[in-house]
Amino acid sequence: MKQIKKRSFRPTPALVVAFVALFAAMGGFGYAAVKLTPASVKTKNIKASAVTTDKIADGAVTTPKLAPDAVAPNATNAMNAANAAKLGGAAPGQCQTGWLSASATIDTAPVNGTLDQPMAVPGFDCASKASDAVTIQREAVGQYTVTFADSDARVATVSSAGANAVTAATMLQPGSFLVKVWNNSDAAFVDGKAFSLNAF
Numbered sequence: 001m002k003q004i005k006k007r008s009f010r011p012t013p014a015l016v017v018a019f020v021a022l023f024a025a026m027g028g029f030g031y032a033a034v035k036l037t038p039a040s041v042k043t044k045n046i047k048a049s050a051v052t053t054d055k056i057a058d059g060a061v062t063t064p065k066l067a068p069d070a071v072a073p074n075a076t077n078a079m080n081a082a083n084a085a086k087l088g089g090a091a092p093g094q095c096q097t098g099w100l101s102a103s104a105t106i107d108t109a110p111v112n113g114t115l116d117q118p119m120a121v122p123g124f125d126c127a128s129k130a131s132d133a134v135t136i137q138r139e140a141v142g143q144y145t146v147t148f149a150d151s152d153a154r155v156a157t158v159s160s161a162g163a164n165a166v167t168a169a170t171m172l173q174p175g176s177f178l179v180k181v182w183n184n185s186d187a188a189f190v191d192g193k194a195f196s197l198n199a200f
Helices: 013-034 073-084
Strands: 102-107 134-140 143-148 156-160 165-173 176-183 194-199
Touching (some): 102 143
Antiparallel strands (some): 102 194, 165 176
16 A cells, blocks of 8 residues: 655745735734824825714814804804894894884773873884883873884774773874774763774
8 A cells, every 4th residue: 555645734935925915914004093193194085975973073073173164053053043033134123014013002091180291101112112112192081192102103903902992093193193992882982991002
């Protein structure tokens, strides 16, 4: 019987060089990943869309790091809040055509003894924020002049809160209206009733 000679495995020089190159490449990659120097990665080294929200640590990007034309989320919220306070680009209280210019709900009972003397009453006047912007003056029984300071309102609607009372409003001049209040039952003018006036 013929004896088989065992052959020992010896790598060829090419195989040795290949393994050395492989290990060097693998070791070099790991080394480079750990040893990046500050500012060594430039914008040109980052692929488009490679940096996503998930890859940015919370608090990593602060307002000073943003470009002047960038909008941070809190700035957006503040801007939206400012815009929400405006209607049609006008600041709160600013008058515009078609908006409610002024309104007041007035109880005429305290006004009865103030003939020929204007009395300031609570109300809304978009043209003036003065404490006496809305005034009422009793002209006669059941007849009152309501004036909204600096207002150019020319149309008004009026309604009565009193039982059996009817009201009507006529413009005397822009921002000033004559309100008449009378009983529905006998058409007699009457004091002591409350009414609401809205001017446009």
